Amino acid sequence: MSNENEPIDVSPENPGETTPLQKTWGMTEHTYCMLMHLSTLLSGSGFGIAVPIVLWAVNKDQSQVIDQHGKNVLNFIISMLIYAFASIPLTFVGIGIVTLIAIAIVAIVFPIIAAVKANDGKYWPYPLCIRFFK
Numbered sequence: 001m002s003n004e005n006e007p008i009d010v011s012p013e014n015p016g017e018t019t020p021l022q023k024t025w026g027m028t029e030h031t032y033c034m035l036m037h038l039s040t041l042l043s044g045s046g047f048g049i050a051v052p053i054v055l056w057a058v059n060k061d062q063s064q065v066i067d068q069h070g071k072n073v074l075n076f077i078i079s080m081l082i083y084a085f086a087s088i089p090l091t092f093v094g095i096g097i098v099t100l101i102a103i104a105i106v107a108i109v110f111p112i113i114a115a116v117k118a119n120d121g122k123y124w125p126y127p128l129c130i131r132f133f134k
Helices: 029-045 047-059 064-087 095-119
Strands: 008-010 018-020
Touching: 029 047, 029 064, 029 095, 047 064, 064 095
Parallel strands: none
Antiparallel strands: 008 018
């Protein structure tokens, strides 16, 4: 029987079965993955690329869940950079401004959705994302 204060994870395959959540840096995997997704919002400061990479690289061997979410975040970051760089030349035609605004909105909304899902113990693959890491 598990400790009452120990966080548990309810298995989606077997709803009655619970397993203790793995702790990483003093927090559950779900919380850690949530922070990894939210760290992409630091992109205005330049840390939106470095922080998620560090969070993933430090603990990717400790947990398959962290590795899966980390790869998802990296794929998203790389995809958004590619879309942004492809949109820059299109600003001369006018459509690039619209695409850059759409990319900015997506870069804010999608990590928040993924963070909420991760905190609930679910994996949410980012839409429109190129899968570099599988």
